[in-house]
Amino acid sequence: MNAMDLRSLEGSAYASRWEDGLLELFAGTALLLVGVAWLTPMAGLGGVAPVLLIPFWPLARRAVTEPRAGYVEFRADRKAKERKAHMNLVLLGVVAFVLGVAAYLVVSRDVVGRDGLIMMLVPALPGLLLALGAIVTGWMLGLSRWFLYAASLALLALMGVYFDAHPGVYMAAGGALVAASGLTMLVRFVRSHPLPDKAAP
């Protein structure tokens, strides 16, 4: 960054934390694993896979990102904003769970009839909720590319409904797409951020 844009300095410093593609790589891989697990008789394993990935994220950041992009501690107001973002994502998870239960009840009790629009969209619900999650993530972190992921996830979910595919298929496809984007970003990041020769004054 060579331009003296002091007003957006903090914002661009914060955004630079997400240029490594690790967020996409981990989120996409988690989604891919959930989708693949859903297609197998061990669908419950899908819920465990993202949790197992979580400890690897800080390790990867420490090993790949920090030596190349540096370490930064943001000020209290930014940390508070980040905490609020995490809380909102948890809240979204709760809403998704409630909607999932509601969808299950709608389907199992035959509330709207077999041919209704709601029944048609029920299989797309997991994908649409993930798209909502991607929108919230993009909005909270100020990363516009996440809106594109949201659009892709929603489109894949609707295509899944159209082609009568299992939700696990479009979830795995969406995960693969996000993970591939993350991997591309990671390769670009490593190439454009070589390890500095001199790391201390």
Next chain:
Amino acid sequence: MSQVNGPVRPSDAGSGESDTRRSTQAGTAIDKLVHEPARLLLLACLYVVDAADFVFLLRQTGLTAGNVSSHVSKLEEAGYVNVEKGFVGKRPQTILRLTEQGRAAVRSYRDTMNQLLGSLED
């Protein structure tokens, strides 16, 4: 070490003469340690965060390692920046943090420049 001047006293507003006097006072009160472009960029980067390491400053400013190193030394001598050296695994890490004096100097510089340039006509 450059001379660090205190904040500029607000002078009487009103006539053009007093505006000129106020600008002149502001001009003489510019902290040259902060005023240097590369150091100003480093200080601004550190001002908007709590702490950052040497590599982060290299990436954010686009300055060379030698440049950052020499400017950080000057800022540390002036008491504007606190430097902590340590290790992350086998990798050396230098964490830099603005001191309260450093934060005050940046704020004072901003006020001085506002005062000085605010009196310029279009």
